[in-house]
Every structure is written in C-alpha cells, then in structure tokens.
Amino acid sequence: MEMTNVSVDGRTKPAGPLLSVRDLGKRYGTRIGCANVSFDLWPGEVLGIVGESGSGKSTLLSCLAGHLEPDRGQVVFDTRNGPRDTITMSEPERRKLGRTDWAFVHQNPRDGLRMGVTAGGNVGERLMAVGARHYGDIRAQALDWLGRVEIAAERIDDRPSAFSGGMQQRLQIARNLVTGPRLVFMDEPTGGLDVSVQARLLDLLRGLVREMGLSAIIVTHDLAVVRLLADRLMVMKGGHVVEQGLTDQVLDDPQHA
Amino acid sequence: MYVAVKGGERAIDNAHAFLAEDRRGDPQVAELSVAQIREQLRLAVNRVMAEGSLFDPDLAALAIKQARGDLIEAVFLIRAYRTTLPRLGASNPVDTAQMAVVRRVSATFKDLPGGQVLGPTFDYTHRLLDFKLAADGQVPPAPTAPVSAEKVPHVTEFLNRDGLIEAEPQSDAVPPDLTREPMELPTSRALRLQAITRGDEGFILSMAYSTQRGYGRTHAFVGELRIGAVAVEMDIPELGFSVEIGEIELSECETVNQFKGSKTEPPQFTRGYGLVFGQSERKAIAMSLVDRALRWKELGEDNIGAPAQDEEFVLMHADNIQATGFLEHIKLPHYVDFQAELELVRRLRADAATMQEAAK
Amino acid sequence: MTDQAYNFAYLDEQTKRMIRRAILKGIAVPGYQVPFASREMPMPYGWGTGGVQVTAACLVPEDCLKVIDQGADDTTNAVSIRKFFQRTAGVAVTEATADASVIQTRHRIPELPLREGQILVYQVPIPEPLRFLEPRETETRKMHSLEEYGLMHVKLYEDIARHGQIATSYAYPVKVEGRYVMDPSPIPKFDNPKLSGSAALQLFGAGREQRIYAVPPYTSVVSLDFEDHPFVAGKAPHDCDLCGATDSYLDEVIVDDAGGRMFVCSDTDFCRGRKDAGHIGRLGVQTDGGA
Ligand SMILES: Nc1ncnc2c1ncn2[C@@H]1O[C@H](COP(=O)(O)OP(=O)(O)O)[C@@H](O)[C@H]1O
Numbered sequence A: 001m002e003m004t005n006v007s008v009d010g011r012t013k014p015a016g017p018l019l020s021v022r023d024l025g026k027r028y029g030t031r032i033g034c035a036n037v038s039f040d041l042w043p044g045e046v047l048g049i050v051g052e053s054g055s056g057k058s059t060l061l062s063c064l065a066g067h068l069e070p071d072r073g074q075v076v077f078d079t080r081n082g083p084r085d086t087i088t089m090s091e092p093e094r095r096k097l098g099r100t101d102w103a104f105v106h107q108n109p110r111d112g113l114r115m116g117v118t119a120g121g122n123v124g125e126r127l128m129a130v131g132a133r134h135y136g137d138i139r140a141q142a143l144d145w146l147g148r149v150e151i152a153a154e155r156i157d158d159r160p161s162a163f164s165g166g167m168q169q170r171l172q173i174a175r176n177l178v179t180g181p182r183l184v185f186m187d188e189p190t191g192g193l194d195v196s197v198q199a200r201l202l203d204l205l206r207g208l209v210r211e212m213g214l215s216a217i218i219v220t221h222d223l224a225v226v227r228l229l230a231d232r233l234m235v236m237k238g239g240h241v242v243e244q245g246l247t248d249q250v251l252d253d254p255q256h257a
Numbered sequence B: 001m002y003v004a005v006k007g008g009e010r011a012i013d014n015a016h017a018f019l020a021e022d023r024r025g026d027p028q029v030a031e032l033s034v035a036q037i038r039e040q041l042r043l044a045v046n047r048v049m050a051e052g053s054l055f056d057p058d059l060a061a062l063a064i065k066q067a068r069g070d071l072i073e074a075v076f077l078i079r080a081y082r083t084t085l086p087r088l089g090a091s092n093p094v095d096t097a098q099m100a101v102v103r104r105v106s107a108t109f110k111d112l113p114g115g116q117v118l119g120p121t122f123d124y125t126h127r128l129l130d131f132k133l134a135a136d137g138q139v140p141p142a143p144t145a146p147v148s149a150e151k152v153p154h155v156t157e158f159l160n161r162d163g164l165i166e167a168e169p170q171s172d173a174v175p176p177d178l179t180r181e182p183m184e185l186p187t188s189r190a191l192r193l194q195a196i197t198r199g200d201e202g203f204i205l206s207m208a209y210s211t212q213r214g215y216g217r218t219h220a221f222v223g224e225l226r227i228g229a230v231a232v233e234m235d236i237p238e239l240g241f242s243v244e245i246g247e248i249e250l251s252e253c254e255t256v257n258q259f260k261g262s263k264t265e266p267p268q269f270t271r272g273y274g275l276v277f278g279q280s281e282r283k284a285i286a287m288s289l290v291d292r293a294l295r296w297k298e299l300g301e302d303n304i305g306a307p308a309q310d311e312e313f314v315l316m317h318a319d320n321i322q323a324t325g326f327l328e329h330i331k332l333p334h335y336v337d338f339q340a341e342l343e344l345v346r347r348l349r350a351d352a353a354t355m356q357e358a359a360k
Numbered sequence C: 001m002t003d004q005a006y007n008f009a010y011l012d013e014q015t016k017r018m019i020r021r022a023i024l025k026g027i028a029v030p031g032y033q034v035p036f037a038s039r040e041m042p043m044p045y046g047w048g049t050g051g052v053q054v055t056a057a058c059l060v061p062e063d064c065l066k067v068i069d070q071g072a073d074d075t076t077n078a079v080s081i082r083k084f085f086q087r088t089a090g091v092a093v094t095e096a097t098a099d100a101s102v103i104q105t106r107h108r109i110p111e112l113p114l115r116e117g118q119i120l121v122y123q124v125p126i127p128e129p130l131r132f133l134e135p136r137e138t139e140t141r142k143m144h145s146l147e148e149y150g151l152m153h154v155k156l157y158e159d160i161a162r163h164g165q166i167a168t169s170y171a172y173p174v175k176v177e178g179r180y181v182m183d184p185s186p187i188p189k190f191d192n193p194k195l196s197g198s199a200a201l202q203l204f205g206a207g208r209e210q211r212i213y214a215v216p217p218y219t220s221v222v223s224l225d226f227e228d229h230p231f232v233a234g235k236a237p238h239d240c241d242l243c244g245a246t247d248s249y250l251d252e253v254i255v256d257d258a259g260g261r262m263f264v265c266s267d268t269d270f271c272r273g274r275k276d277a278g279h280i281g282r283l284g285v286q287t288d289g290g291a
C-alpha cells in the first residue's frame, strides 16, 4: 500500500516501515505456534490480527514484543538509531525498548497492572522508569491520563483491585500510553469484558488512536474491534497467515471464511 | 541522674551460667551420658546428622545434650563445627545397591529379589503409651535371621530394564557444593537434592504433603525404601587404588511416578529421589516427593504455581538454621530503627492534625 | 588469650581468601551485591554473621576493633561479637571511634567523621533494596543488571501519595556512584548523608543471604527522592539530655511511668567524648571520664 513519508508530528522521515517482520516462526515441541510470518507495519498504521482460538495470534504477538523467543526470523524495528533486529538485540536493549518505545496491553489487566500500587503509581511507573523525578509533574500527567481514559480524578490514590474490569483495562491503557510509545501491542484488549463495557472501551481506543496517530498491532477474535480500529488485517489459521490486506477488503470479500 | 544501661558483658556471663545450671536440671537425677543419647535417642541423632550435614553420631549426641534436646539448636552446633573442618578430599560415590539393608520395603511389588524386610520400624506398632518403659527398659533380645548373601537390587532397575522408567543419565561431573559456593538460581538437580537433604524435616515434610493434596501432584509410589549401612571409599592417589575409610548408615527412597508423557517425553514412569543420613525414613520419602515436584521443567510438565514446584521458594526457605536465625534476630535491639519510625509517625500525626485544623 | 583451637579470626585462610575476593569485587563495582559462599558461623544467621565474616577476612593482628550495635559498644550483641574476636583473633579492642581501625556496626554510623584507613563493616539482614517490591531473586538481579529502577521510585511515589511525604525512616535506599541502587542496611536515614564521600572504606556483609557489597572511600552515595520532595535526614527535634549535642542521633528513654522521657545520644562513645570535654545537657552532670 502507498504511504506518505510525513509522520504525524509533521516532521519528514525517511520512508521506511516502523516494523518489518520476515519469516518469523515459533514451535512448541512438534506443534506449530506460528510459521512463515512476514509483514511490514508503517508509522501511524493499525494492524489487526484475527483468527480463531489457537490459530497462533498470541504466540505471534509475544514473539514480536520480545516476550517469547522465536525459533527463526527477523523483527526489525525502526529504533531512534535506525532499523535494528530486535531478536538479535541484547536483552537489556530489548527490555529498554519495552519500557520506552513499545507498550503492551495484556488481555487480562492483572497481567499488565501492579495490583498493589495506586492508579497514579501505575500510570507514573513508566514515567519514573525513564527518569521522571518530579512528583508534582508525574502526578499531573497521571491525572491527565486518568481523565483521558475516563477515570475520575478522585480515584487516583485507589488501587486497581477496587476498580471494575473495564476501569482496570482503561487504567492499563493509560499506563501504557503515558510515555507516548511509538508502537503499541494489544492482545485481545476487550477480551474479558461485558459487551456494553467493550463498546465504551472501543470508542475510547478509537479516539486515542486517531488523536495520537498511534501505530499498533491488535490481536483479537472480535471482528467489530478490527472493523473499528484496524487499517489493515492479517488472518491467521493453524499458525500461518492465510490472508492479509486492507480491513474493508478482507472483511467484505473474505477468501478464508 | 540517668545512667545508661550498662553491664551487657556481665549479663551475658550470668545468663550463660544460668543456662549451664538449667541444662543439668535436678542434680539428684543421674546425668545423661552422650553414649546414652547416641544409643537410645538414635532417631534424634540421625536427624541432627542429616540436617547438620555431618555423619558423626557421637558429635550429634553431644550437640543434643548441649542443646538440651532442641534439635534445631543441635543442628546449628554441628553446622558451626562442620564449617571449620578441613576438606581432605571427596569420597567416591557410595553404592547403595551394595547396602547391607536392615530395612527394605517396596510399595510397587509384592515380592521381589532380596525380599521385603521390615526392620526396626514403628509401622504396625499400636501407638499406645508403653508404661513398662517408664519402669525399666529391659527387653528380651529380638529374633535374628542369618545374614543373607542374596543381592538386593534396586526396584527401579527392573523397570529400567523394560524401558518403563526414565533413564537416569550417568555423569561423572563433580557435583556443586552448596557449602562452598553461593547458591545461584536456577540450580541443577544435584544442588537441589543437596539442599533438600539438609533442609528442615518439617518443612520438607509439609512441602511433600502439599503435593499429595494437589498442589503439584506427582502421583508417587514408593518404589523402594531401603535403610542400611554402606561402605565409604576414597581414592588415595599415592596408592593408586581406593580404600574403605568407614561405613555410614543411609536411608534411600526412590519413588516411581506415574507420567502420561509431555511435549518432550514419551509416557513412562519417572523418578523422585531421596537420600538422607541415618535412619530418617520420613525425610527420605518427603525428599523424593519434593525432588520430583521440582523437576517439572526438565520433564516438560506444566507449572501450576504450586509452592513445591517453585525452586526459589523451596530452596530459599528449607534451611532451618537460616530460618531460625533470622526469625529470632527480631528480638535483638532495634531501637534505633524504632526511634526513626516513632519520629515519622509523630510527624505524620502532627501533619494530619494541622490539616484537620485548617479544614475547620 | 587467643583460642588456639581455631585459626586467627576463626575462619580458615581459604575461606578468608574467598571472602576477600568477594570484597575486592565489591570495591571494584560499588553498590553491586557480590554473591559469596557464606559459612555457618558460631552465632545465628541474622545476628551479624555477614559482618563477622567480613570483619574476620579484614582483620590483621595489628588491628584495633570497635563493635557497636544501635550505636552503643555495650549492647549485648556488640559485646558478644567483640568477645568473639578477642577470643579468636586476640586483637586490641576499643570503644573510641577515632582509635579503631576496623568498626563493625549494626544499625548506625558513628557520629565522628571516619578517616582514611578505617574500615566500617555493616551487618546486613536483607541486602536487596528491591526485595519487598519484587520477592524473586532471579528477577531483582535482572533489574539491577539492566538498571531497571522505576519500581523503586514507585514506592516513594506511593509514600507521598498516601502520607504527603516519603515515609521510609530507615534502610532508606540509595544510589551508589550513579549506578547501583543499594540498601544501606537498617541505619536510620539520619545516617544516610555520612555514607557519601566518606574517607573510610565501607563494607556490607549479609551472611544468610550470601551477599557482600562495598562503598569505597570518597564514593558518591545519593538517597533516592523527588525534586519537589527532596530527601531529608530526620531525627528527634531535641538535644542530648546528657551532653547537649544538637546534631547527633538520639535514643528516647522512658524514665518513669508517667510519660516522662529523655533523649540521649545513641552513639555512646560520641556522648562520652562530649561530656569529657565539658559539655553538659539538660539532665547531665559534670563528669571526669565515666558516665
Ligand atoms: N506455552 C505453550 N506450550 C505449548 N503449546 C502452546 C503454548 N502456547 C500456545 N500453544 C499452542 O500454539 C498454538 C497457538 O496458540 P496461541 O498463540 O495461544 O493462539 P491464539 O492466541 O490464536 O489463541 C495452539 O495450538 C496452542 O495450543
């Protein structure tokens, strides 16, 4: 697909993908987790990964985000110092990416939040991890972000264990986006929620994606999620990508129904 | 005028004198000899040797006497003594297949070469207080059997011959020494076994019990439990051959664990292993269960989050000398830290009061 | 009166060499926790076995040893450890901070600034500053090696959010030479500033946890804080009732059952020195040497 080479903030960037994946594969013993996955993700683009349960979506996402070591392939990320294969990167470098340029929203908010730390502390952690040392500023940013994910300011000193599932998920999103990551991974972000809560979260996500010009990879088995959020779609089956293209095209003219 | 509390030194000396007197108890009652403890409190001696990691029944008996029967304190005395001993060398691995067994039971086969030998066991005794022992302990000699020349092969060998049980990889690698190298996690099985065999019997027992109740079930059968003496041999470089330097009593337990296979292993039986100084049968069985539970990773099993599957949790908390020291240290003075906390609480309360005042 | 049954300072030479290697590594990487094969000592774990092993590895026959617990030379555990080294090493002992070449301490740093050539040995119960935020050793070691210390500030953030200030009063975490976050052992935070730029060599021993770490002389040690909530070294807002010192850390002593209390220097040698020099506090009397 055609891409402009102007990024969201208007600065001109060399035309290149943000993430370039080649021949990625991961097995669990003899079982295939995912295989032969290749694609490019361009800045400002949202890629949806869909497929039935067990088709390899989570495996692929974990390999991309460096949570799981793939058996083969490349995951080249356009770092601030140019393109680098994150698979062969040292662990310190990869973990540093994980707390700066990358963000990961887990399906279960308990996996992505510190349940014993207040909402403000949860949002502030990433700021402090990259060196923020002014309590007032950290708190102001946390408040701002709680507002953006529609959590009342007076809940800032409450722990997530006192929040509903939908609030926890919104808090997890705030915690991830507060440092302005360049790439966001999401695994079934609306997965465990009631239908009405899902709709509100989707709405919120769509707003944030538009407003921040986020680049994101969203794994889901819910077609409503991708229809609303994804520019482009990848369909997985048995660990393989069986189809990819623009969301509308894939959804309206499916080859692998 | 205020004078700070002094005389820590005299207080300590007096406390020690008091302790010595209390240890002796009523002088009208005959004093216990180390030999009496060694012979008549054998299982206590065994436990102290096992957790003290030193096979010396006389020293263990002395430690029990000195510790007034507090076995953890006795283990501590043995450990502190052991650590000062020079390392002259390492023995060859003992061969438990050559054990002169006094007890040997298998729960998996009714009969087997070498037979089932009950030996001196509490099993099948009725747990009724025996008031005869309060009067005098004269017992008629027990019946004896002629020493059998029959070999007593390991039960697991029968299964091994048929390929039904996992093969135990042979290795001549020098095992790590827990008492000479800091423990680094993750560990190896050899190091885990070392830590468990000297771990607290109560802790290991509870961990093993928790696996039986479903926190990391391993479906264990006691393939074999054997207790008896084995020869300890050492290579003497000057001689060019090994010589027997003594004999120690050991309890060995091998469990046979049902195993349905995993991603990496075909269905077969697997092993848990326990080896403990002296007749320490409960500990040997418990050890083999905990060993098996900790092997989940190498066997490709699921970690279900059971405490007994958690190597760091088990190994970091099994040692009763570490545990009791840290536990008891909280009775040492902490008044500097307490003072700091006191100031903090006072300040926080003052701040809160000011804020309440301002809010009025 | 050295006990001939044991080697000088109790430990065998091989063990001492092992500990010295760990100490040297600790000095080379300030604030880094070096694993070492801690030995069972004849005193319980948690009672200073780490400090005792470090002291044993440092002592030479010419040394003059001072042992304090809670700042005082005459607390029972300090007496016990001092006696241990008198018996096993036969070294000279002192209560005077200035005269000591090696000082083993639990929970305090002496008030008198230390000088070059002195070694201060701390007894450490839990060496891992991240332990109560992350219980797993495997994970905390990774966090140190990758310098992932955001979590440490989360703890301070939570304190301020809840209490309006950093509510950590002892074992206050520090960053050593801009790299490793370190637990300074349970000293009151009042003592934290003395850690930085000290002329003495500071060694930390944790026996049960098998770790040794070090702050070499003239090393920068910064107490963690926020720009708008800077670290404050607090103490009771009183003067010493015996020697009148205004700037020493104080013990609070309950003197009657009607709530009467007095404050005295926790550093007994410092207090005695001031009284001998003629300083008198609110409840003190003129002395000529003894208290
Ligand atoms: N930890 C694992 N061990 C073994 N097999 C796994 C593991 N995780 C996933 N799998 C297998 O890999 C395949 C892909 O799983 P997954 O990536 O979780 O799919 P999805 O997220 O699409 O549901 C499935 O067959 C699944 O059973």
Ligand SMILES: [Mg+2]
Residues within 6 Å of the ligand: A057, A058, A059
């Ligand atoms: Mg999934």
Ligand SMILES: [Zn+2]
Residues within 6 Å of the ligand: C240, C241, C242, C243, C244, C245, C248, C264, C265, C270, C271, C272, C274
């Ligand atoms: Zn004073």
